[in-house]
Amino acid sequence: MLGTLIEKLLTAWKRPRWRRALIIAALSDALGFGLVLFPPLQWLLDAVTAGLLFAVLGFRW
Secondary structure, eight states: OHHHHHHHHHHHHTSHHHHHHHHHHHHHHHHHHHTTTOHHHHHHHHHHHHHHHHHHHTTOO
């Protein structure tokens, strides 16, 4: 199971669009960890992340 997960991540990393999406998601998670005590800022971060991911991935998931 772990091998399959790693294989899929490596496959996604090879595509520039998915690479950008993974970086955006990782940065969002890192910033979100620091905003745990401030829910409105966390909601704003989630909305910005959703917008960026939509801009990068569009309807082509």
